[in-house]
Amino acid sequence: MKLTKLAAYAVAGAMLASPVMAELVFPSLSYRTGPYAANGTPVADGFADYFTLLNERDGGIGGEMTRVIECETGYSTEKGVECYESTKGEGALVYMPLSTGITYQLIPKVTADDIPLLTTGYGRTSAANGDIFSHIFNFPANYWNGASAAINYILSQEGGDISGKTVALVYHNSAYGKEPIRTLEALAENHGFNLTLLPVDHPGQEQKSQWLQIRRERPDYVIMYGWGVMNQVAIQEAANIRFPMDHFIGIWWSGSENDVAAAGMAADGYLALTFHNVGTDFPVFDDIQQYVVDAGLAAGDGSNVGTVLYNRGMYGAMLAAEAVKVAQAMHGVADITPAMMRDGLENLVINDENMAAIGFEGFGPNFEVSCANHGGPGLVAVQQWNAGDQKWELVSDFAETDMSVIQPLIDEDSAAYAAENGIEPGRCN
Amino acid sequence: MFYREAGDFKKTYAEDNQTFPLRVDRWAYYLVLVIAFGAVPFFINNWWANAAIIPFLVWAIASLGLNILGGYCGQISLGSGGFMAVGAYSAYKLMTSFPDLNMFIVVLISGAITALVGMLFGLPSLRIKGFYLAVATLAAQFFLVWMFNKFSWFYNNSASGQIHAPTRSVFGYEVTGATATAPAKYLFCLVLVVLFAWIARNLTRGRIGRSWMAIRDMDIAAEIIGVNPLKTKLTAFGVSSFYIGVAGALFFTVYLGDVEVGEAFGIQKSFLLIFMVIIGGLGSILGSFIGAGFLVLMPLLLKYIMAEKLGFPTDIAAHLEFVIIGFLIMLTLVLEPHGIAQLWRVAKQKLRLWPFPH
Numbered sequence: 089m090k091l092t093k094l095a096a097y098a099v100a101g102a103m104l105a106s107p108v109m110a111e112l113v114f115p116s117l118s119y120r121t122g123p124y125a126a127n128g129t130p131v132a133d134g135f136a137d138y139f140t141l142l143n144e145r146d147g148g149i150g151g152e153m154t155r156v157i158e159c160e161t162g163y164s165t166e167k168g169v170e171c172y173e174s175t176k177g178e179g180a181l182v183y184m185p186l187s188t189g190i191t192y193q194l195i196p197k198v199t200a201d202d203i204p205l206l207t208t209g210y211g212r213t214s215a216a217n218g219d220i221f222s223h224i225f226n227f228p229a230n231y232w233n234g235a236s237a238a239i240n241y242i243l244s245q246e247g248g249d250i251s252g253k254t255v256a257l258v259y260h261n262s263a264y265g266k267e268p269i270r271t272l273e274a275l276a277e278n279h280g281f282n283l284t285l286l287p288v289d290h291p292g293q294e295q296k297s298q299w300l301q302i303r304r305e306r307p308d309y310v311i312m313y314g315w316g317v318m319n320q321v322a323i324q325e326a327a328n329i330r331f332p333m334d335h336f337i338g339i340w341w342s343g344s345e346n347d348v349a350a351a352g353m354a355a356d357g358y359l360a361l362t363f364h365n366v367g368t369d370f371p372v373f374d375d376i377q378q379y380v381v382d383a384g385l386a387a388g389d390g391s392n393v394g395t396v397l398y399n400r401g402m403y404g405a406m407l408a409a410e411a412v413k414v415a416q417a418m419h420g421v422a423d424i425t426p427a428m429m430r431d432g433l434e435n436l437v438i439n440d441e442n443m444a445a446i447g448f449e450g451f452g453p454n455f456e457v458s459c460a461n462h463g464g465p466g467l468v469a470v471q472q473w474n475a476g477d478q479k480w481e482l483v484s485d486f487a488e489t490d491m492s493v494i495q496p497l498i499d500e501d502s503a504a505y506a507a508e509n510g511i512e513p514g515r516c517n
Numbered sequence: 518m519f520y521r522e523a524g525d526f527k528k529t530y531a532e533d534n535q536t537f538p539l540r541v542d543r544w545a546y547y548l549v550l551v552i553a554f555g556a557v558p559f560f561i562n563n564w565w566a567n568a569a570i571i572p573f574l575v576w577a578i579a580s581l582g583l584n585i586l587g588g589y590c591g592q593i594s595l596g597s598g599g600f601m602a603v604g605a606y607s608a609y610k611l612m613t614s615f616p617d618l619n620m621f622i623v624v625l626i627s628g629a630i631t632a633l634v635g636m637l638f639g640l641p642s643l644r645i646k647g648f649y650l651a652v653a654t655l656a657a658q659f660f661l662v663w664m665f666n667k668f669s670w671f672y673n674n675s676a677s678g679q680i681h682a683p684t685r686s687v688f689g690y691e692v693t694g695a696t697a698t699a700p701a702k703y704l705f706c707l708v709l710v711v712l713f714a715w716i717a718r719n720l721t722r723g724r725i726g727r728s729w730m731a732i733r734d735m736d737i738a739a740e741i742i743g744v745n746p747l748k749t750k751l752t753a754f755g756v757s758s759f760y761i762g763v764a765g766a767l768f769f770t771v772y773l774g775d776v777e778v779g780e781a782f783g784i785q786k787s788f789l790l791i792f793m794v795i796i797g798g799l800g801s802i803l804g805s806f807i808g809a810g811f812l813v814l815m816p817l818l819l820k821y822i823m824a825e826k827l828g829f830p831t832d833i834a835a836h837l838e839f840v841i842i843g844f845l846i847m848l849t850l851v852l853e854p855h856g857i858a859q860l861w862r863v864a865k866q867k868l869r870l871w872p873f874p875h
Contacts, residue, residue, distance in 0.1 A: 120832030129832075160824070160831035165773060165780060170568035170817065177564070192679050192775040196695035212677070261666060263677035263777045270676050287666070290779050501676050508613070508683050509694075 111155045112148065112412060112424070114139060114405070115175040117185040122162040123291035124316035126346045127397055129388065131186055132158065134401025136387035137380045141372075142409060144379040149412045152422040163316075165189045172197065181429040182206050182408050188264035196509070199223045204430040206411075208404045209234075209340055209363055213267055214501035216463025218434065219516045221502065225433050227407075227464030228455050229363040229489075231313070231339070232497060235268035236489035237361050237468035238311045238337045239275045244484075251280030256307040258298060258314065258322055261287035265313045268339075272311070274493045292318025299325040312338045319347035327354035334359060334472070343480070344396040348473045356475035359483075361468050364403045364452040366480040368394035372402075372447030396471075396480060403452060410446075411436045434459055453486040459516035463498075466491065520868040536718055553707055558700040566699035567772070569817055574706040575767045576809035580793045581717045581802065582760025587791070588800035589721055590753035591733030592642050596654035598786035599661030600758050602778050603631040604765025606671050609680040612693075612770070613673060620687045620770070624709065627766035628759040634661075635758020642750045646736075658787055665778040679777045682770045693770045702771050709767065713760060718802050720756065729753050730800075761790075796849055798856025807857045815842060 118132030119125060139154045148154050157178060159171035168190030172183065182204045185191055191211035198205045199222060207215070207226045215224035229237075242250055257272060259265030269285065276283040284307055286298040292314060299322075302310060310331065314322055319342045326336055334357040338347070343360020373394060381390040392398040415424045415432025424432070436457045443449050453467035467486035474481055506513055525540045527533045537543040561570065579601065586592050607627035611618060638657040642650050665671050672680050684694030691697040692705040720726050728749045731739035740746055769776050776782070789812060797808025816838055823834035853860050867874070 118831065120830075121835040125832070158831045160820075160835045162835060165776070166572070169773065173564040173568045188677070189679075189777055189780055192677070192681070192777070193773060196681075196774060200695035214676070261779055263679045266678045267676060290783065497676075504675070505681075508681065510684070 111179070112152050112181055113175075113179045114154060114156050114408060115171070115178075115180045115183060116156050116158045117161050117168055117171045117183065117187070117190065118158055119161050119163045119186070121160060122164075123293075124163040127316055127319075127341070127344060128163065128186065130344070130346075130392040130395050130397035131401035131404075133386070133388035133392050134398035134403075135184070135405045136401075137376060137385075137393075137398075138402045138405035138409070140380050140385050140387070141376055144383065144385065145375055149409055150416045150422045152416075154409075161185070161187065161190060163187050163189075165193050169193055169197075176201060176203060179426075181412070181424065181426050182433070184208070184404055184408070186210070188212070188267070189262060192263055195221070195224055201426075202430070203426040204433050206404070206408060206433060208400070208407060210264065213463075214498045214505065216461060216498050217502035218458070218462035219460050219502075219513050220506045220511055221462060222515060223430055225457065225462045227436075227457055227462065228438075228453055229340075229466045229468050230463055231264075231267040232271040232494045233363075233463075233466030233468050233489040234339045234361050235271040235311070236275065236466075236494060237470070237487065238339075239272070239279065240487065240489065241337065241359070241470050241484065242309050243279070250308075252282075253309070254282045254284060254305065254307040255309045255311060256284040256286055256302055256305070258286045258288060258295075258302075258310060258312045260292060260314050260318055261289045264315065264341075268311075268313055270497055271494060274497065275490065278493065288314065288318055288322070291316060293321055295321050295325050299329055299331075302326075302331065303329040308335065310336045312336070312342045314338065314342045314347075319344075320350040323348055323351045323355050323358060327351045333357035337361065337470070340400075343471060343473075345478075345480075346395075346397070348475070353475045355473055358473045360471050360473070360480075362396070362471045362480075362482070363468055363486070364399060365450060365482065366394075366396055366399060366471060370447060370449065370451055372451075375447065376402075399451075406446065406448060407436070407438070410438065410442065433457060434462070466494070520865070520871070522869070536722075550711070553711075554704075558704055561699045561703050563699050566703050569814060570703055571706055571767075571772050573809055573813045574703075574710045575764050575772055576790070576793060576813055577710055577806050578713055578767065579761050579764035579790055580797065580805040580809045581713060582757045582764065583790050583794045584797075584799065584801070584805045585717060585721070585729070585760065586753050586757035587794055588798075588804075589726060589733065590729040590750065590757075592639070592750060592753060593647065593651040594654040594757070595651050595784070595787050595791070596638060596657035596661070597761050597790045598782045598784060599658040600631050600635055600761040601765030601768060601786060602661050602665055602782035603634045603758075604628060604762030605769035605776060605782065606665055606680065606778075607631065607762070608766035608770050609673075609682065610671070612683060612685055616683070616685070618685075620685050620692050620705065621709075623685070624763055624766045624770070628763040631762020631765065632755040632759040635761070636751050636755045639751055639754025639758075642754065643747060655784075658784055662778050662782060665782075677777070679775055680769065682774045685770070694774065697771075706767055706771055709763065713763065714802060714806075717760070721802070725749075725752060733800075792846065796846060796856055798858025801856065801858035801862075803861065804856050804858030807861075811845075811857065812842075815845070 116132055116135050119128035136156050139156050143153055157175050161167045161171055184206050188210050191207050194205055205224045209229055211226050213230040213232045215221040215226050272283050288295050312322055338360040340362045348355040348358055380386050411432040414435050415428040416422055418431055419428045439454045455464035466489050469482050469486045470484040471480045472483045520541050537546055583597055586594050604627045607630040608623050611623045641653040672678050682693045684691055690701040692701050728744045731744050732749050793808035793812050796811055798804025819838045823829045824831055
């Protein structure tokens, strides 16, 4: 014990001595190892590459260089906490942990430390209520928007009436997977469909019994909230029981190339939700190729550029970078603090004009963040896998979701959080 | 020369029976206590508290608990993760139902609840032994995790199934929640660790501990000389689960603050705890601390050296960390199958004779 302690103290001394530099610091709590690595790696690459691009092409943001500190979490909450504690002292502007479990962990911590937390398309859904969750942002869409979008798509396929139909939810048995249940239950009541819940335990390699049940009960549609290896297994199992792929809808975390590749042609027609566009058909990718990949500065080997998850990492980085610009304009300084970054996120406006200026035209929906609404409008599109061409195609527009169901649930859940933690609402009045 | 009995005269039975018969050992023990209580709280920062020391202290309590069952009583348990979950969920229900309850009391009641659950799952140990008992406790692990996922009463019907520790204080100092300071959290855990280590040490060298060891060494012989196996095994399960429950409660309330049962208390936690006990040394109090320290602090040290000082890519560093830790575990067990605590024991024996061995 003594030796370990000695060594540990030596480490402490060295850590305290590391200087804080005047840069815009973006910690990347990534996971390139463990059962979720296949999905975590492209997201982390996209995130890092976009900031590399900003440094190489524009000399940072507003003249201030950016720095990405990567810290490996392995999707584990304990390592996530360690990463948070070890990076927050370096002037971290915003945390994007890419894990719902770590998000729950960090919500009270970042609020106490006055650092914003941006969870694009994951995390705690009710954090959309900015009145109570002052430092948490989950635009442009959240899990409940996703659940509603899936049901809306089913409605459109069935001519607007799904009463008596059965929808099965195959979900990762964790905070992430359980999030949509409440929304789907409310929607089931509204639209009169039956909901079957099929939990899959971490990491999700074993799903025989769930798919046996699907085979037996033949639900009309299956919705999946999966992540990592669970997605590939589920799609393979669905193919094995010949479940029609165009009746199988994944959340945006179950809709990447990695997930469908293993099943080959059998995955053709699989549907997934998304809140941003796919492919490399945007001007920004030329710059990524020129300044990052060809220059040998890419975080990965460059083969992920343009994949769904790479684009998502880049999209998240872009939103953070745009928020930095807003914060710099609001406060008139280039070297912003985390508190200023929070203001920037809260006043972020994404429209055609500023998306076009950075080469992202049509990449994602337009939205505005406000003090009360940290979740954006929740516009969600549906994409479909074309196994022949090996690519995803958008099959619908970014459409509105049923906020008449979601908003009361957000209000209820955030009010419960406020009561539990003694937070007084009314910040935004 | 320096480390010896000579000149250290014992005049009473109490002195003769003390835990640390050698003066140097005693001094070292008091010195560690003085530093832990008197110096560390003034220097500890958030990183040290939340990433290193608090997990170390929490795992040390859990490791003491499993050591009582596995190391002293010889009963194998793979259900520790599930028992930690019982402690955590008990603490959660107590904290949210009785907001004014002192955190010490919350933690102790959580331990007591876990002790009852542990004794229930310990009942099969009266009929089955060894690997079969391991399988029975494995069932406890899966059953408990399933139960906390299944019934929403346990997590107060929250949408995500997560449990969240609200801010609670002890004598006016916040020890849970995000605004609790590092020294307060540290001292809260430290007090419990010292208390439980002291109790464990004294339990194991008294009548109860000797009956546990008798059962471990040969249960039939123990029964013949009058050790009641029912009482002995159940007390071992009870005390062990109490410790593990306390550790689970601290793990949730002080260390993480937000947990989700499958991820935080899954089977991998049971294995981690077993590794700690085996690497540290079965049947050794010091070994419990060494094991917890080895598996909590060593990964942090390796990560710091490789990812931050040497600048390795984070994934390579993480993979290398597995390799190095795995190699160190094998090396330790090959060189000293009785754990690192045994190395220390041997070193002490040698030191007593140094520099004039026979």
